[in-house]
Structure formats: structure tokens, C-alpha cells
Amino acid sequence: MTALAGIRVVELAGLVPGPFGCMMLADLGADVVQVSRPESRVVPVGPLDRGRRTVTLDLKTPSGVSSLLSLVSRADVLVEGFRPGVAERLGFGPSVCSAMNSRLVYARMTGWGQDGPLASRAGHDIDYIAVSGALDPLGHAGSPPPAPLNYLGDLAGGGMLLAVGVLAALVSREHTGRGQVVDAAMVDGAGLLTAFLHGAMASGIWTGPRGSNLLDGGAPFYDTYSTADGQYVAVGAIEPQFYAALLRGLGLDSDPSLPGQHDVAGWPVLRSRFATAFATRTRDEWAEVFDAVDACVAPVLSPSEAPDHPHMKSRSSFVTVDGVTQPAPAPRFSRTPAAPPSPPVATTVDAVLDSWPRPQIEI
Known part of the structure; x- marks a missing residue:
């Protein structure tokens, strides 16, 4: 049995955020039925649509809404990603759905949320992370x-x-x-991801502009470096023991002229020395040098290379579904492991209803 076995989810097909969230629910064992529109302009998103049964309904017609509500009446969760007010206008807003199924979790996936001055405005990922403060700290010093x-x-x-x-x-x-309504807004979620940064700023350990702090590429021991073959390695040697191992691996541990790790004025010199050293070997040669060393150095792999990394292969962190290599379900469970993902399967509303008996109402 999987972790979410028995949970029934109706997902109104949309762009990336909703399908990704519903992919996670399907990976964990929920029975997700995705409702697509006729001649939908939504681009299929491959792995994000896995593990679903799919039906097609025209939600601009009374019959399409009626069919949707028949699914909702037997579901545990409804996920929709329309702008605020659209579902209500079409006839399946929270009040309608909750009246027929008081246990329903009505999840709304939007960019700006259900209220506020921007709620009805269009936007994309980059706009939400810009307004939430998640975009500004990213990048190199002196660059946008x-x-x-x-x-x-x-x-x-x-x-x-x-x-x-x-x-x-x-x-x-x-x-x-x-049940209740869940207002999942990307602008809130992106802001939530900056919790650590706000704490770091309040404590005074994050004081400079982008590209000048400990974790944003400002520190030469926490950055990426080009190698002899034009590839890259990632370095995260923050703690002193890892930093010492980094210097040994680079052959710089016996250089008395090297500035101290936390000598900020000496960081440009350290960066130059590290860059020169890393440029003498290929990425994979450096991976071999640091393979058995706790120096927090790793090769920067492309998405197509990652599945073949020995660690990822040993954990079966990637799987192949319908000929497409993709990340495996996560996290992992000791008692209720996720089943192998499967490609989406077309079905009908009647077939879904046959497999979803009406909940028994206790009197």
C-alpha cells in the first residue's frame, strides 16, 4: 500500500505548478484524475502528467460542469489553477463544491493568490519571485x-x-x-523560500549586495569553477576541515602566501588561485581527485548526465517512464513505498465513477 492510497484527486489540467503538485500526490499513491479541455492549449509536460487517468470535459458547457461535479462529489481533493473568480463564474467554485461534498479539500493554485491588488493580473514564475524578494539576491556581483x-x-x-x-x-x-479551501500562491511560496535569508540579514551575516555574501558566490570557497574541458565543478567548502581538504586537493595547502579563508579582502586572490588550479584538469579528473575526500566538491552535471552518476544510479533516483528518463518519486517511505510511475491513461467519467463508489454517509 502506498502512503496516499485511497485518496481521490480531481485535477483541472493547467500549466506547470498544478501538474507538478499533482504529480507528487500521484507519486505518493493518490488516485489522480486529470480533467483536460477539448483542444486544450496547455502544452503536455511529460513527467509532470505521470500517474494519472485523464478525461476530457468542456467546462464551458452545463454538461461538462455537471460531469465535473459528479467527480467532485466523490473526490477528496479538487485542484484548479484558474484566475480568481473564474471557477465561480463557470459554476464549480468552492461554495458549490463544498455544498455537495463537505469533506472536499479545494486547492487553488495561482501566481498572485486569491486576493490583493495583483490577484487578477497575469504573471509568470519570474514575476512572482521578483516581487517576493527571491530573485534579487541571485547572480553575480555587478550583474542583473x-x-x-x-x-x-x-x-x-x-x-x-x-x-x-x-x-x-x-x-x-x-x-x-x-474540508477547506487551500490558497496556494506562488508569490507566497517563493517568499517562504527566503526565510533563511531574512534570518541571515537580521543576524548580520548577510549584509552585502548580490554576489558578495557567503552563499551567493561571493565567497571563493562556495562557488563554481571552470575546468580544462570547459565544464564546471561546484565547491562548498565552508567548514574549516572541508576547506583544508579543498586546499590539499588543489595542491595549495603548503602555500604560505595564500590569504586566510575568511580574509574577505583576500577573497579575490583566493578566487584567482582556485580558478587557475581548477583550469589545469578536466571536470571528471577533478571528480576523481575529490571522490574519496570530504571537501564538498562535486562535478556540475547536466540533466542528461545526472541519471548516470554512480550515487544517483545506486539509489535509482531516476526512472524511465514511457521511454522518458525522469526523476523517481520522492521522498522514500519504509512502510508505504511509492509504486513505479506510469504514463497517463485516457479514460471516461463513467469509468472513474465506477471505480469511485459513493462515500457511505454515517447517520
């Missing part, structure tokens, strides 16, 4: 912050926040017997 893919807003601050909210609401339902 980069577009860091969509990890912080869509995935960590969006879909993962959604999954946590759904799970918390399900636990609460066990105590109260009632």
Missing part, C-alpha cells in the same frame, strides 16, 4: 539577477507548496471531518 529557470516560483514555491497544503488539509479533515 538571472532568469533562474522556473524552479523557485512554479515548482518549489508553487507545486510543492500546493502538495504540502493539500496534505495538511487532509490531516486536518481527519480531526474535523470537514
